[in-house]
Amino acid sequence: MTRLQINQDLKALNNQIAVENREKFAAHNVYVINIMGSPGAGKTTFLENILPKLSLELRVAVIEGDLATQNDALRIEKTGVQALQINTAGGCHLDAKMIKNQLSKLDLDVLDLLIIENVGNLVCPAAWDLGEDQRMVILSVAEGEDKPAKYPIAFLKADTAVITKTDLLPFIDTDVNVMKKYIAEINPKVQVFTTALKDGEYEADQVVQYIREAVRRKQCR
């Protein structure tokens, strides 16, 4: 019997394509955000509400990941922003090659910001680099305050976290400060934002401002 040494990371090919994606985005000065979160966390609603504000100053496009439907891309297109849908046919995450395959459909020269909404899942997407600049985890207060402790890897790899649906806090048991404490314990570097629906108005100004500044910082480099 012979032992053959292989020593190859099974994500090596993905990571290599992610590097190529990242180089391409940098060459075109496009800032990329990879949004992750459980099904129902409010990812698409968040986008529907921040895109009109972001597109006042920035040229934005969205890639939507979903197991089976076009629903999310259709929702995004209603905001006037170009949206491409990837159906993973049951696959639990987007990978770098799926993103690469979409890039020919986008004119990167006329984009400042590309937002990728990953498949609704707080486990698998965290393991796959897409070539993004920022990883954002979205979680709702309705999911329970200990969600970060239960899914540490997503937060360990995140740059930002957005806690949605804080207008529900008076009606549920979640303590948003405990939720923030869990996030800080896993990864003290994560910038945390909150959103709320108040009097029909979706409040997300701070995170919108943060994204605008992050895009400008990349473009000034």
Place this chain on the structure above:
Amino acid sequence: MHETALMKNLLTTIEQVLDSHHVSRVNRVYLSVGQLSNALPEALSFAFEAMTREGRLQGAELIIENRPAVARCESCGEEYRVEKFPLVCPTCRSTSFIIISGEEVYVQSIDCEEKCPDD
């Protein structure tokens, strides 16, 4: 949940190696799975078994070694095992860290029977 995707990559990787060697049978595949890889050893084994019922890896055994995660303190440079959160440097008590290993899933080696050139 992405164990099947990883196992597909594993088969592609090994088949590339087999293409450049004279191998009649693969007996064992040694895989290292990092603590932070989000890949479950049981699910990896299940996917491996299902995907090697036929083909060139038929009958091969998957041996998984769990690898701990390691963090490096950004204040003093100490490297320490990731056990539970919050992570605190055992030397200087800083909570500023970067993860330096533990996310990997990689195939180390395979044990196989080589064909004689004139078989």
